[in-house]
Amino acid sequence: EAGVAQSPRYKIIEKRQSVAFWCNPISGHATLYWYQQILGQGPKLLIQFQNNGVVDDSQLPKDRFSAERLKGVDSTLKIQPAKLEDSAVYLCASSFRRTEKETQYFGPGTRLLVL
Amino acid sequence: QKEVEQNSGPLSVPEGAIASLNCTYSDRGSQSFFWYRQYSGKSPELIMFIYSNGDKEDGRFTAQLNKASQYVSLLIRDSQPSDSATYLCAVIHGSSNTGKLIFGQGTTLQVKP
Numbered sequence: 001e002a003g004v005a006q007s008p009r010y011k012i013i014e015k016r017q018s019v020a021f022w023c024n025p026i027s028g029h030a031t032l033y034w035y036q037q038i039l040g041q042g043p044k045l046l047i048q049f050q051n052n053g054v055v056d057d058s059q060l061p062k063d064r065f066s067a068e069r070l071k072g073v074d075s076t077l078k079i080q081p082a083k084l085e086d087s088a089v090y091l092c093a094s095s096f097r098r099t100e101k102e103t104q105y106f107g108p109g110t111r112l113l114v115l
Numbered sequence: 116q117k118e119v120e121q122n123s124g125p126l127s128v129p130e131g132a133i134a135s136l137n138c139t140y141s142d143r144g145s146q147s148f149f150w151y152r153q154y155s156g157k158s159p160e161l162i163m164f165i166y167s168n169g170d171k172e173d174g175r176f177t178a179q180l181n182k183a184s185q186y187v188s189l190l191i192r193d194s195q196p197s198d199s200a201t202y203l204c205a206v207i208h209g210s211s212n213t214g215k216l217i218f219g220q221g222t223t224l225q226v227k228p
Contacts, residue, residue: 031214040123042203042218043159055213091158095214102214103149106158 002026004107006092012113018080021110025073025094031055033104034067034077035091043091049075079112087114118142119206121219129227134191136222138204141185147207148180148187153221154200162202163189194226 005024013019025032030051035043046065048056051072060067064083069075079086089109095102120139128134136150147166151159165171165178165187177190187206191198201221207214 033216040220042119042205042220043216044218045215048213048215050213056215097214103161103164104214104216106160109158 004092004094004105006107006110008110009108010111012115013082014115015084016081018078019082019112020076020078021090023075023092023107025092026105029094029096031095031097032069032075033093034075035093037089037091082114084114087112118217119204119219121204121222123220123222125223125225127225127227128194130194130196132194134194134198134224134226136189136202136224138187138219139185140206142206142208143185145206145208149205149216150178150189151203151205152200153203159203196226196228199224199226
């Protein structure tokens, strides 16, 4: 079974530029999550999708971050404009369902450096 | 108070010893508890989950849950240098119907040969 795919793996941009990340979840997984992990901290949920609908985006900085999952499969996360404090690893995860006992499987992450 | 707290470490143990990793959480209604391992530069991978009070064993790993004390731990027996990583505790709140994971900051474990 193929795992969660993410691209790019690394990205370096200057502040105020825009950037987009892509995620392809495990086949058949209805729930998709985007996390931000700052160095030395645990992952923090940015947004959660159930199929193509948003379940939780309470911690997404909506003035600069946006995400979509149009067909209920792939997802993109965009930052525009980027700030220095956005430097982090952006992790995509998926699970079969969104219940409290469902295992989340993580992709390799995209490491973003904002200069 | 952080929702999920862990000692950032590093916790250093000799090879073959028992490593004990601890985690406390603030939401008394939390139902599900997970331990993820994260090697440097890699993504988190699930080691164990536990839902009920008591112990759950899987190979060299034992998860312990005490809901009354709001405390969950991970024991690693016969620690190996390959166990050196950051261990993340994650909790799903009882009020959550979305499966949202709240992570602690992680504990760095160093197993010395």
